[in-house]
Amino acid sequence: AADDPTVAPDERRRGRAMADGLAMRVLSRAWQMLLKALEEVALAPNAMMAAEMAVIRLTHVADLPSPEELLRRLHDAPPPPSPAPRGGGDAASRAPVARGPALPQGGGGGGGPQAALAGAAPLLAAYPAFPHVVDLIRERREARLLWEVESCLRLVRYAPGRIAFAPTPDAPSDLASRLSQRLQQWTGARWAVSVEAGEGGAPTLAETRVQAADALKAEAAAHPLVVAALAAFPGAELRTVHPRTAEAAPEQTGVTEAPEEDDDWDPFEEG
Missing domain, CATH: 3.30.70 (Alpha-Beta Plaits)
Incomplete structure (x- = not known):
């Protein structure tokens, strides 16, 4: 690319400066992360979110030291102080050693997720x-x-x-x-x-409502009064059945007037 005549001189100069400042290990690490990101983007339900997470990881890794620098820091670090001898010795050697704050201990390393679930339990109740x-x-x-x-x-x-x-x-x-x-x-x-892949799962809520409406309609169509009414009016059909509410009076029988259309109908209300 540096010898490509179609590349502008300024872009070629910036590309060479970037190539000189990046080690092969850094480029290999970025390349491996990009290959992994391609798999995640292909399998994720939302490809855009997976790509954004890959960019975030690359940005975070850019500030981390290279493996060579980590090894050099470990090699140049001063050795840790030797522990105080136990048992005999003078009073100074038996002086209590100041300790830092104790770290929380959990069994099996699962304290983090369990604590998160415990904290979310009140919100999900x-x-x-x-x-x-x-x-x-x-x-x-x-x-x-x-x-x-x-x-x-x-x-x-x-x-x-x-x-x-x-x-x-x-x-x-x-x-x-x-x-x-x-x-x-x-x-x-x-x-x-x-x-979950496959044909399993319960019926959708819309299918459940349709099944309930069909069952209610079949039950109403078998009622003697409905059968007699349909027989008395040839060509009539039963279209909609409204379940009887608890507020309806027991003595109310017969045909009721159809409710008027409400101008304040809300599509988010059930029914």
């Missing part, structure tokens, strides 16, 4: 089941994310802070990453959202 997560999305009025969670997500496993789902064929590829980001932003706790 408000979401013991998956419907509570859906209610949170509805409260935040995220229309697109709400539709995707209700129509494209087949739940496989759920625990507060962990969601595993099988996507439908029309699910967006970045659904897991966006759902994890939003939940962490809203709750202040980390959420692990993973995608």
